[in-house]
Amino acid sequence: MKKTFCRMCKSKKLRKFLDLGNQPLSDGFLTKEMINLGKEKKYPLQVCMCMNCGNLQLAHTVPANEMFGDNYLYESGITKAVKTHFAGLAEELCKEFSLGKDTLVIDIGSNVGALLESFKEHGTKVLGIDPASRVAKIAVARGVPTINEFFSYELARKIVQEYGHAKIITGTNVFAHIDDLYGLMEGINELLDKDGVFVVEVPHFLELVNNLEYDTIYHEHASYILIKPTQAFLQKQGFEIFKIKKTSMHGGTLRIFIARQKTRPVSDSVKEIIEIEKKQKIFSLKKLKQFAGKVKQQKKELIKLLTKLKKQKKKIVGAGAAAKGNTLLNYCKINTNFLGYITDKSELKIGRYTPGTHIPIYNDQKLLEDMPDYVLILAWNFAEEIMHNLSAYKEKGGKFVIPIPLVEVV
Template sequence: MKCRHCHAELLIPFVDLGKTPPSNAYLTKEKLARPEKRFPLKVMVCHKCWLVQTEDCVSADKLFDDEYAYFSSYSAIWLEHVADYVEKMVGRFALNEDSFVIEIAANDGCLLERFRSHAIPLMGIEPTRSTADTARARGIEILGRFFGNAVAIQLAAQGRSADLMVANNVVAHVPDINDFVSGFATLLKSSGVATFEFPHLVRLVEESQFDTIYHEHYSYLSMTSVDSIFESNGLRIFDVERLPTHGGSLRVFAQRADSALLRRSSSVDLLLEEEARLGVGGKAYYAGFQRKVARVREGLLDFLENAKQDGKRVAAYGAAAKGNTLLNVSGAGVEMIPYVVDRSRAKQGKFTPGSRIPIVEESRLKEEKPDYILILPWNLREEIMGQLDYARAWGGKFALAVPELTIL
């Protein structure tokens, strides 16, 4: 396979997680009878541009189908994050009723709703019908397409160029990253700004976050690779911030390279230098990650086996994509974890893909009073431990598997 950005042959393996079903392909009871489609989950590194990327296997329309079950509004911390972002952008870029904001992958519209409260004209682009319908029900205009340069050309021709384009947790999820990024250069006004949030590859490597790898997640981005991808697609990065979200993300600010009105902040070069020091632009940095995965897997299985031997009961919390990668790679099934609790009604009554563990309502925890609650979305641990604090009353403890098995 060739690099999705620079088309060099991909020669450096990063990690091979075996064959797994798509992480958001939750199963209904009827579907349990049929075998699931599994696809190789293998990540390679480009030795020319250092883009870390999954090998081609599943097409995007199979992954983001009408039953796609991820809704942004389920996390209170994410809603706070979004509110903070909107206030900052409105202030920093002086957005008002004469501006136009476009969000790519607008999901259920929780971010755009915040811009609307400032009376700023806006639209969202969201190909997944279930989430787009929720946004529309909130009165938000949604274009139900995958974003790329063709969509950008159409919108620009309709006079809908943007002052701000928002792309939170989407750039890593697109197969054709060049076409996607060049769409921003096409659709931004010459004074416009685009912001992108994505998990930082350095955190993934340093903290063994292999469970953030799944088929929907095509790219694992460093500043080093993003700077090169943006430059060659008509965007210039002028600022970067570090965020705590999703285990450590970057928020990158970019403008059209042909306008480049804003001066590049030193934070961009400092981060590039830091990555250079760590060795992000070298083969050795990526070696050894497979061993880190094996250590996490062993840690989790030891914990589950010991708990079983000691007659302790374990429940899992949070049937998110991350958890599905962890469960599938570790091979932990329903005999070790009898159920996963999730607040999303869309998931309750279904089964986790691959590991086939029933997804149940939170009331089950109160009924069964498990000894351990394994928190699968470790990035939300504080929020989840707060929600489930009542489990302490029966002596319940919380466990995390990544970066290493920890009892809290």
């Protein structure tokens, strides 16, 4: 559905600057039967800037139940890097806000419960909320109480009646996924303790531009976060960002601390990031169009390399069937013409096919047995970990292609 107004300030002054073509949902991994049915849907993948407040969002939104319902397979916390990151986040929040055994921590978009497991180790009460039934079931089986629903004001009211208010609400890689941010903040306002803190982790759009991470653009990510418009939006809802911390997760993630307005001193870190955003002219359409030009160039270079390798009869496969990989594969039109298959660790994805490009997914073992000449790393944010897991391949002379930010063979 075409989004005609800005989800932060409601202005209709939206300008498109990037078009990645019509794409299927990037987490919509298919079974053979689903491919045979031939009903895979595609939606325009284009990004706009709001000329009024500077917010960035997709030109088209996909209904949330199509993206995060029963077919949603992404498991967060199956890589070591994410596990360590979550453990660090839980420890930091428990220390900083003196969380004890009576405090309730709620995670929105709790997935398989990896973050809440870390909180449990610190002895807090925990509750997860996730609309995707498969991952929610896994969380419950792991001992993390999880409500399998979309977060809403109504759900927040029910939770308050049953569990009380939350001292901490977390949302890691959730804020940018939500279409109705007004509804989200109404729910937070209901659920959060008076002096509670809402901690959000989102990729910073500035990093996306500077590191050419265009593959993190997909339908699940409805917005691309900059602090200036986000702060203005939150202040209108009676909240404000009082601290920001940079982390290296997913190629540059911000840990954003939000509380009710004037309940906590606002740290310089907030002003500093807004200043950097302005200084780098990220709110200018010219800068954004330059970025779009670089994206086109990267596609050309990657195709050039893969075509050359194919002419030399080299065998190429992919590693890491990540959602972001699918934006890249679909935009660059890389399918089984270039990649024999892709390997992944997720049991839920193995045996399925990538959306749009229909490349089969196998486990890492197959790659080690086949010893292809090149491995294209699709989940480049976990490149270190993937290369480490495949060190036996590398030792036998295998080569890796890292596509982003620059096409590189290692």
